[in-house]
Amino acid sequence: MVIGGIQKLRISSYDYRVLMLVVTLCCLGIMLAKNLAPQDSGSIKRVALEQNIPLILGNWRAVGVGNDNPMLNPGGASTDQPYDEILYRTYQNSITGKTMSLAIAWGKSQRQEIKIHRPELCYAAQGFEIQSISRIKFRLPVTKQLNTVIPGKKMTAAAAGTSRQVVAYWIRIGGLFSENALETRVHLIAEGLAGRIPDGVLVRVSMLVPNPGEDVVASSALDEFLSALIGNLSVEMQSILIGDWHASSENI
Amino acid sequence: MDSIPSIDAKHAHAQKSDSIMSESKQNAHVVHARTIPFKVGMATRMSILLSDKRQTISLAVVAACISGMYYRVFNSLAQSIWQDDMGSYGPIVLCLSSYILVSKKAFDKQTESRLGVSSLLSGLILLMIGMFAYVVGESQQFDAIEVAGFPFLIGGAQILFTGLRAAYRAWFGYALALFAIPWPGSMIDAVTHPMKIAASFGAEHVFGWLGYPVARAGVILTLGPYKLLVADACSGLSSLFALEALGLTYLNIIKHESIIRNAMLAILIVPISYMANVSRVVFIGLISYHFGEAAGQGFLHQFSGLVLFFTALALITSLDSVIRAAREIISCRLRRHQ
Numbered sequence: 001m002v003i004g005g006i007q008k009l010r011i012s013s014y015d016y017r018v019l020m021l022v023v024t025l026c027c028l029g030i031m032l033a034k035n036l037a038p039q040d041s042g043s044i045k046r047v048a049l050e051q052n053i054p055l056i057l058g059n060w061r062a063v064g065v066g067n068d069n070p071m072l073n074p075g076g077a078s079t080d081q082p083y084d085e086i087l088y089r090t091y092q093n094s095i096t097g098k099t100m101s102l103a104i105a106w107g108k109s110q111r112q113e114i115k116i117h118r119p120e121l122c123y124a125a126q127g128f129e130i131q132s133i134s135r136i137k138f139r140l141p142v143t144k145q146l147n148t149v150i151p152g153k154k155m156t157a158a159a160a161g162t163s164r165q166v167v168a169y170w171i172r173i174g175g176l177f178s179e180n181a182l183e184t185r186v187h188l189i190a191e192g193l194a195g196r197i198p199d200g201v202l203v204r205v206s207m208l209v210p211n212p213g214e215d216v217v218a219s220s221a222l223d224e225f226l227s228a229l230i231g232n233l234s235v236e237m238q239s240i241l242i243g244d245w246h247a248s249s250e251n252i
Numbered sequence: 253m254d255s256i257p258s259i260d261a262k263h264a265h266a267q268k269s270d271s272i273m274s275e276s277k278q279n280a281h282v283v284h285a286r287t288i289p290f291k292v293g294m295a296t297r298m299s300i301l302l303s304d305k306r307q308t309i310s311l312a313v314v315a316a317c318i319s320g321m322y323y324r325v326f327n328s329l330a331q332s333i334w335q336d337d338m339g340s341y342g343p344i345v346l347c348l349s350s351y352i353l354v355s356k357k358a359f360d361k362q363t364e365s366r367l368g369v370s371s372l373l374s375g376l377i378l379l380m381i382g383m384f385a386y387v388v389g390e391s392q393q394f395d396a397i398e399v400a401g402f403p404f405l406i407g408g409a410q411i412l413f414t415g416l417r418a419a420y421r422a423w424f425g426y427a428l429a430l431f432a433i434p435w436p437g438s439m440i441d442a443v444t445h446p447m448k449i450a451a452s453f454g455a456e457h458v459f460g461w462l463g464y465p466v467a468r469a470g471v472i473l474t475l476g477p478y479k480l481l482v483a484d485a486c487s488g489l490s491s492l493f494a495l496e497a498l499g500l501t502y503l504n505i506i507k508h509e510s511i512i513r514n515a516m517l518a519i520l521i522v523p524i525s526y527m528a529n530v531s532r533v534v535f536i537g538l539i540s541y542h543f544g545e546a547a548g549q550g551f552l553h554q555f556s557g558l559v560l561f562f563t564a565l566a567l568i569t570s571l572d573s574v575i576r577a578a579r580e581i582i583s584c585r586l587r588r589h590q
Contacts, residue, residue, distance in 0.1 A: 010366040014306045018372075018412045019313060022379065026317035029383045033321075036391035112394040113437065121438050124445065127470055160470060181438055185394070192392040 038192045044199055044240075047106050049087035052237045057091065058228035063099065064090035082114045083107050091225065100225050103204040106240065110173050110200040112188055118181060119169050119204060120155060128157040131164075135179060138170065138223065140230040142238055148245035151177045154219060156209070166215060167206040168222040172243050174198025203241055205229075294355070307361055314409050321386060321405075325398050333434050338444070338484060341494035345432040348501055349403075352425035358410055358418045371416045379408030395434050403429035424504045431497045440489070447487040454530035455482070459537065473533075478540050478548075480533070488529030491561055495525045499568050506572070513575055521568055528564035532556050 011018070055062040065088070087104040107116060120133055133155035139147050152170030171178050174191055175198070178184040191198050205225055209218045230238060238245070333339030353359065382404030389398025403426045411419050419426070448471045456473060459466035467474045471482040499521040503514050535556050540548030 006369055009369055009372070011372075012366050013361040013363075013414050014304075014310045015367075015413075016306070016310075019310045021376075022314055022409050022412060023317060025379060025383055026314075026321060029386055030321055032387045033390035036387065037393075038391075112392060118438070121441065124442070127445075181436075185436075189388065189392050189394065193388075 036193055038195045038197045044108060047085055047237070047240050049085050049104055049106065052234065053087055053089075053102075053104065053229075054232050055089075057225070057232045059093050059095050060091040060100070060225060060228055061094060062089045063092045082116065093221075093225075096221070098207065098221055100221070101206045102225075102229070103202070103206075104241070105202045105204075106199065107201075108199045109197045110184075110188060111197070112185060115184065115188070116171050116173065116200045116202045118171065119167060119202070120153065121181070123155075123157050123167075126159070128159040128165075131156045131158060136168065138168075138226055140242060141227055142230060142242070142245050146245075147250050148242060149250065150242055151179060153179070154222070156212075156215065163208045163210050164212070165206045166209045166218045166222065167204060168219070168226065169202060169204035171200065171202050172241070173200040175243055177243075201241060298354070304361060307359075310413060311359065314413075318402075318405060318409075321390070322398075322402060325390065325395055329395065329399075329434055336485065338440060338490050339434060341490050341497065342432045342434065344494055345428060345497045348497060349425045349429045349432070352428065352501065352504070353406075353410075353422050356418075356422035356425065358422035358425065359414060360418065362415050362418065365415070365417070367412075367415045371411055374416055375408050375411030375413075377408070378404050378411060382406075382408055396436060399433045400430070402432075424501075428497060428501065431493060444484050444487045444489055447489055448482050448484065450526065451486060451488055451529050451533055452482045454526070455533040455537065458530060458534045462534075464538075464541065473537065475537050475541050478537070478545065480537050480540065482533060486529070486533055488525060488532075491529060491557075491564070492522065492525040494561065495528075495564055495568065496521050498565060502569060502572075510579075513572075513579070516575065517568070517572055520571060524564055524567050524571070528560045528567070531563075532560040535560070 050065075083105040085106045087102070089102050090099055091102060092099045105116065107114070110116065120130060124130055133153055136152055136154045138150045138152055140150060142148050150170050152168065154166070154168045156164060156166050158164040171184075173184055173187055174196070176183070176187045178187065188198070203226075205222050207218050207222060209215060230242060233241065329339070329342065334342045382401040385397050385401025385404060388394065389396070389401060406429075407419060407426050410422075452468055452471045452473055456466055456468040459473070459475060465476050473480040473482065496518070500518060503517060536548055536553060539552055539556075
């Protein structure tokens with residue numbers, strides 16, 4: 001009888017009951033949208049990269065400091081300038097004489113449209129050709145007894161008019177080490193629905209390597225530099241760059 | 253009652269109860285006055301649309317709700333993407349979409365038939381989908397999802413008000429709204445770069461054919477003493493989207509029977525848009541070369557964009573006549589041979 005009743009149901013256009021339904025749903029939608037919007041995270045206001053990243057990291061000494069990397073613009077609140085703090089330094093190894101560029105970019109609120117730029121996309125957009133890119137797990141010494149493993153990427157890139165570069169980097173968004181743009185977006189949605197706005201950091205080291213034959217040597221030099229970097233940081237700075245490592249550490 | 257019912261009589265009828273018996277009595281008297289003839293102009297159509305009190309109130313209230321919901325994202329888009337060349341086609345597409353919905357009578361009151369379960373159910377489902385997209389998009393500030401939900405919300409509400417049949421008539425208006433979704437910056441960058449290279453490549457060759465001294469390094473063309481940078485705005489992405497949206501609208505309006513012809517035209521818009529973009533780069537280069545850099549960067553720079561856009565549009569519409577003529581010639585020849 002109910003089914004028959006439903007099948008015979010007929011209402012006219014612009015029925016007021018339908019209008020009530022639509023308005024109710026709209027109000028519900030507006031309320032839900034307001035309630036599910038994450039509040040500003042705010043727990044970390046500044047990380048003071050310039051002060052807290054040492055100028056001497058084991059055998060590596062800083063030989064150049066500056067903010068002249070065109071791909072990292074400070075600003076903090078727009079799509080083109082998503083970073084609140086940037087560090088850009090060149091370090092030289094006192095033993096081998098190799099120089100390495102370190103770039104750290106930190107943004108305190110990662111949102112869908114205002115978030116860390118991925119080097120594999122950023123370099124390509126600047127005209128670099130990405131010759132190879134691979135997923136890597138970095139083993140970084142967090143204390144004298146413990147290593148932690150961080151997923152990241154290594155790539156070689158070249159552009160007309162500049163030399164080849166070998167680049168190693170990782171991106172931390174909240175508690176996630178993101179490997180691609182989609183993963184980042186999904187993580188941001190999940191965190192946002194739980195009420196949190198995560199911070200994010202890009203840690204990038206690069207070396208000029210004109211000769212492809214030297215890639216392997218360069219790659220291990222990058223690893224050595226990153227180990228020296230993490231090993232020489234305070235606990236607070238470690239947690240900024242590599243997050244909470246307690247769950248994923250292993251003995252050296 | 254054999255005189256033509258006046259507008260006031262129509263209103264008096266509408267305010268009575270909604271029971272089926274009285275409705276059909278009303279319809280018997282006023283069906284001619286309420287059905288809007290096709291040949292009536294847009295202004296008259298709009299005024300007739302708004303002459304019915306229930307209709308006006310419903311449309312006004314829902315429009316207010318949806319404006320309140322979408323105010324933030326449209327405002328944000330209007331101040332960013334919709335202003336530069338990359339995204340300026342967005343509002344154009346939304347206007348086109350609205351025009352199609354109104355001209356296909358999607359919001360016209362249904363007098364001959366009443367809304368059944370299928371309309372109510374499908375309207376509700378679409379409304380829920382749109383609401384879901386809105387809630388996720390607005391709370392997480394994910395503009396692409398939020399704008400994607402916009403046609404679902406409008407469509408769902410429309411079906412609940414005027415039925416599924418009206419939505420079928422106006423389906424293209426809803427589909428076109430998909431063009432207005434703001435793509436994430438990284439996706440746009442990924443596509444813009446190869447398009448810039450392609451545009452520079454094309455322009456380099458055209459300059460070569462015309463006999464000018466030209467060299468290219470990536471997206472930088474050196475034309476005599478001048479260096480031209482083919483910037484993001486010159487990639488042609490925005491005009492491609494705008495031309496495709498307009499081309500599809502044109503196809504929808506003239507209603508070709510042949511699917512092949514529709515598909516051919518829709519696909520040919522891409523190379524036409526590319527050629528129009530290359531001509532624009534060449535045009536600006538020639539202005540700079542012959543009249544100096546100031547001329548090349550000035551008023552003619554903006555003007556050239558408009559000129560080439562409308563030229564491409566004209567090309568697309570005349571291509572259609574060419575295709576039609578070709579088809580007739582071919583079928584004439586076939587008939588003669590039989």
